[in-house]
Each structure stands twice: as C-alpha cells, then as structure tokens.
Amino acid sequence: MDTMTEAPPLTFPAIWRHQNLLDLERLRSDELQAILATAQTLKNLTDGCRRKLSLLSGKTCANLFFENSTRTRNSFSLAAKRLGADTVEFSSSGSSVAKGETFVDTAKTIEAMGVDWVVTRHHTPGTPHLLARELKCSVLNAGDGPHEHPTQGLLDILTILQNRGPSDWTDPGVNASELLSGMTIAMVGDIAHSRTARSNIWGLKALGAHVIICGPPTLVSHRWEEIGFEVAHRLDDIVQRCDVLNLLRIQFERQYTRPFPSVREYAALYAMNGDRMRRAKEDILIMAPGPINRGVEITPEVADGPHSVILEQVTNGIAVRMAALWLLAGAHDRASKSN
Numbered sequence: 001m002d003t004m005t006e007a008p009p010l011t012f013p014a015i016w017r018h019q020n021l022l023d024l025e026r027l028r029s030d031e032l033q034a035i036l037a038t039a040q041t042l043k044n045l046t047d048g049c050r051r052k053l054s055l056l057s058g059k060t061c062a063n064l065f066f067e068n069s070t071r072t073r074n075s076f077s078l079a080a081k082r083l084g085a086d087t088v089e090f091s092s093s094g095s096s097v098a099k100g101e102t103f104v105d106t107a108k109t110i111e112a113m114g115v116d117w118v119v120t121r122h123h124t125p126g127t128p129h130l131l132a133r134e135l136k137c138s139v140l141n142a143g144d145g146p147h148e149h150p151t152q153g154l155l156d157i158l159t160i161l162q163n164r165g166p167s168d169w170t171d172p173g174v175n176a177s178e179l180l181s182g183m184t185i186a187m188v189g190d191i192a193h194s195r196t197a198r199s200n201i202w203g204l205k206a207l208g209a210h211v212i213i214c215g216p217p218t219l220v221s222h223r224w225e226e227i228g229f230e231v232a233h234r235l236d237d238i239v240q241r242c243d244v245l246n247l248l249r250i251q252f253e254r255q256y257t258r259p260f261p262s263v264r265e266y267a268a269l270y271a272m273n274g275d276r277m278r279r280a281k282e283d284i285l286i287m288a289p290g291p292i293n294r295g296v297e298i299t300p301e302v303a304d305g306p307h308s309v310i311l312e313q314v315t316n317g318i319a320v321r322m323a324a325l326w327l328l329a330g331a332h333d334r335a336s337k338s339n
C-alpha cells in the first residue's frame with residue numbers, strides 16, 4: 001500500500017445534490033451516470049482502488065450494521081480509508097442496543113462523536129430513510145431488509161459498463177444509457193426477498209436496459225409485468241438472449257415458508273451450469289452479488305469460469321462507495337455553506 005497522495009483535481013458534477021444515498025428507485029439517469037462516472041474516475045486515480053488519496057481527510061465514516069456483512073462493511077471501510085477518512089465500526093451485539101437503547105438514539109450517539117456519514121444495514125425496510133430524517137450527517141443505505149442495497153446495484157452496473165463499454169466510457173459524450181439501452185439483463189432467483197434485485201432493477205430501468213425478472217412464481221410477482229418488465233419463470237426460456245445474468249442467492253433467512261419443493265429442484269431449473277452456458281451468448285457476463293451458494297444458483301465451473309466477473313464486482317464495490325462518500329460529502333458541504 002502506498003502512502004497517501006495529494007488529492008487530485010476532480011470536478012464535482014453540478015447536477016449532484018443528494019446528501020443521502022437511500023435507494024436507486026428515486027435517482028434519475030443523469031444522477032446514476034454521475035455517480036458511475038465518478039466511481040470509474042476514482043478507481044483509475046487509485047490504481048484500481050489500491051492507492052490512497054487525501055480527498056476526504058479529516059472526515060469520519062461510521063458503519064452501523066445490525067445484520068451480518070462481509071463484503072459491504074469491509075468495502076465501505078476501505079473506501080473511506082482509501083480517500084483518507086477515519087472509520088468507526090459499530091456492531092449491535094455487545095452494544096447499548098442490547099441494553100434497550102433505540103436504533104435512533106444509538107445512531108444519534110454515534111453522530112455526536114463527530115461523524116460525517118453513517119452507513120447503515122438493518123433488517124427492517126426504511127430504517128435508513130428514518131435515520132436520514134433524524135440525523136444531520138449523510139446516511140448511506142447498506143441494505144434495508146429486502147428493500148434496497150443501492151451501492152450493490154451501482155457496483156453491478158459499473159461492472160457491466162466496464163466489461164461492455166468502450167474503455168473511454170466516462171468521457172464526456174459517452175453515456176451509460178447509450179451503452180445499456182441495447183442490452184438484455186436478467187435478474188434470476190429470489191426476487192421477492194432480494195434488495196440487490198430491486199436496486200439493480202430500478203437502476204438498470206432508469207438507464208434504459210431491457211430487464212428480465214426470472215424465478216419461481218412464488219418468488220416473482222406478476223406485478224413486475226404491470227410496470228413494464230419482462231417476467232420469466234424458466235431460465236431455459238431466456239438464457240439464449242441474455243447479455244448478462246445476475247444470479248441471486250435464495251434468501252432463506254427472510255423466508256417464512258418454503259417457496260419451492262427442494263433446493264435440488266430449484267438448482268435444476270435455475271442454476272447457471274455448464275449445459276446452460278453452452279446455450280448462452282458467447283460473451284455472456286455472469287454476475288452474482290455474493291455470498292454465492294455453489295451448486296444452488298451457480299455451479300463451480302461457471303462461478304470460476306472465464307465469463308464470471310464476481311470478483312471484479314467486489315473491487316468495484318470500493319469504487320462506487322468511494323464515489324458515494326465523496327459526492328454526499330460535497331453536497332453536504334455545499335448545502336451547509338449556502339445556509
């Protein structure tokens with residue numbers, strides 16, 4: 001790891017006004033383009049998210065996680081540190097929450113320690129939105145139950161752009177919508193309980209991609225068709241025409257009844273395996289938000305094969321989180337100056 005280098009000149013996108021990142025459903029396509037382009041620029045400036053810059057030095061990021069996390073928590077911490085910020089780690093076990101303190105009081109206590117961003121993950125949908133109303137600092141949603149996981153949606157879209165766009169896709173004039181509008185991208189699996197699915201669906205729709213929502217009828221509502229998405233219940237019906245497959249984990253921890261007869265039957269119908277790969281487009285991209293369950297939604301030969309970009313997604317997580325922290329801090333500082 002290099003020592004920290006001087007902050008490079010980086011132009012703040014004039015259209016970016018948000019002080020919180022709560023979901024992708026309410027972001028416009030130019031805002032999505034701004035955050036994705038900033039992520040790509042920061043990835044380049046940090047040598048693939050490895051070098052440190054001093055863009056956010058003097059600021060502090062608190063991780064307030066009430067659910068398990070490997071990738072997201074470490075990725076937010078690394079993103080903050082790569083841009084020179086300090087980090088505070090909070091875990092609900094062993095904290096005052098166990099003594100009866102409310103979620104909002106805990107968050108306000110952490111904020112009072114001089115924190116600039118609170119990154120939160122909670123099993124209840126809407127908790128980041130509640131914090132955004134209660135706190136003065138910026139709030140980032142790192143997953144609110146089955147609702148949304150906006151940085152996961154962004155890192156997935158960034159990975160598609162990097163693999164399918166020209167190398168100069170962030171240059172003025174090259175636009176994410178133009179690159180995505182001809183593409184067919186399927187979200188496959190447990191749509192009902194997946195925040196990753198929802199963030200991808202809204203982000204990809206805003207950027208003009210053709211999104212197919214595929215999974216067992218018990219996990220894919222036909223309501224999606226009413227709002228303009230293609231719904232499929234058999235992976236075999238769509239695999240030949242997809243440019244990207246994003247394979248979701250079955251969220252057993254959020255299910256109260258069993259939505260299909262057996263995991264073996266699920267895998268037979270929905271797992272991406274060698275046989276389905278032979279019927280797919282030659283340049284298909286295989287994605288998964290992780291953690292993956294080998295043999296359920298994806299077989300090892302596909303997960304570790306040449307079409308898989310699963311580990312690139314992880315690296316891009318740091319890039320989009322650096323961009324989110326930097327953009328929210330910029331919007332926050334501008335708003336405080338104008339008050």
Ligand code: ASP
Nearest residue numbers: 143195196249289290291
């Ligand atoms: N890591 C993602 C999430 O937190 C996906 C998953 O858990 O399956 O939602």
